[in-house]
Amino acid sequence: xxxxxxxxxxxxxxxxxxxxxxxxxxxxxxxxxxxxxxxxxxxxxxxxxxxxxxxxxxxxxxxxxxxxxxxxxxxxxxxxxxxxxxxxxxxxxxxxxxxxxxxxxxxxxxxxxxxxxxxxxxxxxxxxxxxxxxxxxxxxxxxxxxxxxxxxxxxxxxxxxxxxxxxxxxxxxxxxxxxxxxxxxxxxxxxxxxxxxxxxxxxxxxxxxxxxxxxxxxxxxxxxxxxxxxxxxxxxxxxxxxxxxxxxxxxxxxxxxxxxxxx
Amino acid sequence: xxxxxxxxxxxxxxxxxxxxxxxxxxxxxxxxxxxxxxxxxxxxxxxxxxxxxxxxxxxxxxxxxxxxxxxxxxxxxxxxxxxxxxxxxxxxxxxxxxxxxxxxxxxxx
Numbered sequence: 522x523x524x525x526x527x528x529x530x531x532x533x534x535x536x537x538x539x540x541x542x543x544x545x546x547x548x549x550x551x552x553x554x555x556x557x558x559x560x561x562x563x564x565x566x567x568x569x570x571x572x573x574x575x576x577x578x579x580x581x582x583x584x585x586x587x588x589x590x591x592x593x594x595x596x597x598x599x600x601x602x603x604x605x606x607x608x609x610x611x612x613x614x615x616x617x618x619x620x621x622x623x624x625x626x627x628x629x630x631x632x633x634x635x636x637x638x639x640x641x642x643x644x645x646x647x648x649x650x651x652x653x654x655x656x657x658x659x660x661x662x663x664x665x666x667x668x669x670x671x672x673x674x675x676x677x678x679x680x681x682x683x684x685x686x687x688x689x690x691x692x693x694x695x696x697x698x699x700x701x702x703x704x705x706x707x708x709x710x711x712x713x714x715x716x717x718x719x720x721x722x723x724x725x726x727x728x729x730x731x732x733x734x735x736x737x738x739x740x741x742x743x744x745x746x747x748x749x750x751x752x753x754x755x756x757x758x759x760x761x762x763x764x765x766x767x768x769x770x771x772x773x774x775x776x777x778x779x780x781x782x783x784x
Numbered sequence: 785x786x787x788x789x790x791x792x793x794x795x796x797x798x799x800x801x802x803x804x805x806x807x808x809x810x811x812x813x814x815x816x817x818x819x820x821x822x823x824x825x826x827x828x829x830x831x832x833x834x835x836x837x838x839x840x841x842x843x844x845x846x847x848x849x850x851x852x853x854x855x856x857x858x859x860x861x862x863x864x865x866x867x868x869x870x871x872x873x874x875x876x877x878x879x880x881x882x883x884x885x886x887x888x889x890x891x892x893x
Contacts, residue, residue: 655847658849663849667849708809711805711806715802718844746844750840769836769837769840779839
């Protein structure tokens, strides 16, 4: 913890940041005074810190903040900067690498940020088993699989609320003309299909949605397919660089043809 | 009963993925998105955008076990009535072969 605490202390004392968003115990906490830093922890529980930071920047339009970033947080941060939800000049990311245990539990391919201040980089292993099993099924079987999964949905909006990439002011999922209100499960597959489409070019595979889902719907596998398709169709992978343009938001000269091999 | 319902929009770029999802949820057996030829968009790049969206949506449908052939985008000029008729007829035939959508009788249909 020491290198991280030292760095945060230094930033706070020099007045370079007004606060540091990290964890105290298992919960997110905004450290604003050096004396509080004894409580700074890197909890194995994860929260969408960049999403909280976006709100903080909105609340304090002049404020500059330090942010604890794991590999997944960094990818989220990059996407939020790209979508103008976070101003990059007002955030100082401090990188933490996840330990082997967490990396494996999350099935994370890249459990570390670009610059690591704390911890050792370990190699993760991404879980593709369910996706491969689904791809091996025939159409009808796959349809039955997803419908039985979506039937478990209690429309708690947990997947949306925890998602670091869900930042719209008004949410399509609450639009009753699109998703009829008052029914559980919500319209299948419309509810989850809308969310899946919205994840195109955004999802950074942090896996928080699946962790949050009380019904145990394999959401991450659904969005993994979204990520795979976006990569195949548009050669784009969210969360890698601030410069690279997102395929749906940016048209460039506009020309687009489905790659021949995918037709 | 007609087998083609026309929903008119100002530009194919106006066809939000939500419209496509809603149509399938309501029990449509197929969705045909017709737009202007590339380069002819009055609004600039609406038809480029819809091509990307449809490509993405087709993959999602496939992954959820709905035949992606049920969704098609065709670009043609407003004056090509015969082409529209041909495309619509072909598409209708193709959908007939595929049979009713698995979402028929689903919620909201």
